[in-house]
Amino acid sequence: MFDNLRRLFAALSPSSRADEEVRPDGGVVSEESARQPDSGSDPGPVGRVTEALNSRFGSDFTESSVFWLLPFLLMALFVYGAIIWNLLISLTDYRGFANAPDYSNLDFEMYARALGDPGFIDAAINTFVLLIGFTGVTLVVGLVLAILIDRGIRFENSFRTIYLLPMSLSFVVTAQFWLWMYNYNNGIVNSVIGVFGLGPVSWLGNQAVVLPAIIFALMWQFSGYAMVVYLAGLRAIPSEHYEAAKVDGASTMKMYWRVIIPQLKGATISAAVVLMVFAMKAFDFLYSLVGGYRPPNGADILATKMVREAYANLNWAYGSAIAIVLFAMALSVIGPYLVYEYRRDNL
Amino acid sequence: MATLELDSVTKVFQDGNDEIVAVDDVSASVDDGEFLVVVGPSGCGKSTMLRMIAGLESITSGTLSLADRVINDVKSQDRNIAMVFQSYALYPHMSVRENMSFGLEESTDIPDDEIQQMVSETGELLGISELLDRKPSELSGGQQQRVALGRAIVRDPEVFLMDEPLSNLDAKLRAQMRTELQRLQDDLGVTTIYVTHDQTEAMTMGDRIAILNDGRLQQISTPLECYHKPANKFVAGFLGEPSMNFFDVTLQDGVLRGDSFEYPISSDVQANLGDTTDLVLGIRPEDIELVESASGDHDFETVVDVIEPMGDENTVYLQFDPDAGEDAETLIASTDGFTRVPEGDEVIAQIPEDAIHIFDRATGDALHNRSLDDAETIDLE
Known part of the structure; x- marks a missing residue:
């Protein structure tokens, strides 16, 4: 062919090409x-x-x-x-059951409307908190786990598998059983803190705690991933660096803080980008948690808001505008990463 | 700066149910300011010994003391030693200056400006002042080596430990750094233990050398004494390039009988041998003389097999009996570079009696070493 x-x-x-020499290998x-x-x-x-x-x-x-x-x-x-x-759609006024958007009159009305909508502002803030909080907590937990496993504890392989396992589960599954665990009346979380005389707390009903509760559930699912990335980074550091730091008089804490962790910069950036992208895709988790477009109060993020506006309220143009904002956020995460990798000649 | 004392230090590694003895009952004492070179073939336990002194490996038994203080259980953080690693182990994310100040910041309470002062001074001493703000990845191998050295020197520790620090450099640079290291160590007067597998480094650098094989200390002495008065066959064969010729011989009536030759020995030499009759005769290649005609009992007819010209000298492989083919015993001789001996020619090899070494074949111990009457100027102590 x-x-x-x-x-x-x-x-x-x-x-120009007719006289080109055709090599025997084709x-x-x-x-x-x-x-x-x-x-x-x-x-x-x-x-x-x-x-x-x-x-x-x-x-x-x-x-x-x-x-x-x-x-x-x-x-x-x-x-x-x-x-x-x-x-283009986000620049129109397309809504309801009209047959097609009207492209004759394009303006930024939908974006202005978004800025004046407290629901949008809340969702944007929640998205941001989820992005930063989830990524930060997951990286820290992953790093601690990786360091513990790297120090050659027993049953290292089993622990690695156990920590990584939640990541292979679907959001739908994890959402369902965190729903059970966070259950107000007989969830295991309330039972456990009940032992210490605390609670019960309405984890998913209380606006103040629902977002941290969701961040915790997501952290549980993804810290294994951060751990694996960090573990690979740790394994790449020659053991002489640990020994040199020890001979130089650094305590174990100082050794990790000043010699080892700074060398994990590359691993941190790679893991952070992937985790941030997961944070923005947390729609699946929230959707599965409540079985609908309306997540618990205090946990609405741009992704759920976008789908709700578009498919539940038929505000097509407004939904598109939210989608573009979300797209810009994603780009602002991925863009610098690509530039960073390009500068290091990895692309 | 202090005396380092090893007393019956032993290290046993557990490999499943097997026990691997890496360092076996090594006792040695390194004086204040002394430069001790530990040398031996790969896997002889020399690095393990160094790592035990550094506190990076635990000591299975025996005691290690520094300045009369037992430091077996002192953590390496608190031992006040500095180590130069074979791979340099520079921290890649820190500049040269940060690499060098790290140890002082972690191990002392010296204020920052004084540390910077000390780093700058050490930088000048090593000629790396203009590199202080670079990252290790921007340095050449030789420069990295200097930084690794500077990182150790700036600490002003009680003991320097060096684990084959020059083995990643090219031959020219290695020779240069060898001299420089010696000069530095002389100036600083810090007790130094230097591990290497390179016998040139061992012979030229140390005040004394310790030769290890299979985890056991074979001999610890000045380089020339180890060379001329080896304690056993291993030391004799390990030092010197090309290495000493060895022939299995049996003593009968004052004559050493080998497969291809008979070598009569004087009664003086015989007196050193005691009752042992299963012996090994050793002779260094440079002590063998190639002469025109056989004139005595110690001259042997040989055939030149191979010549390796090195420029300043030739290494000549001689065969006692060319008809024996593969099994023929070979004698290696060094001659000066201007002597021309064509391959295949018959030459007379003279093995002077005052240059021979005789070892016990069973134990390997040296029974008789060469006489040094003609080398009075060499100070062995």
């Missing part, structure tokens, strides 16, 4: 000199375009396009096309 394409390609750009030797148009022969319009593209994007740009162009176009249409379409 590739051969046919190449023949077709050769036919389209007659002069590849084509494209010498720099071979692409210089000979004086007197016309490269043709396609040839000129290929020439320009190749000199801009690298010598095999057009030739390799057979492999990447189709997936690239599909991705562009269904991901980035959809985002742009969503942005």
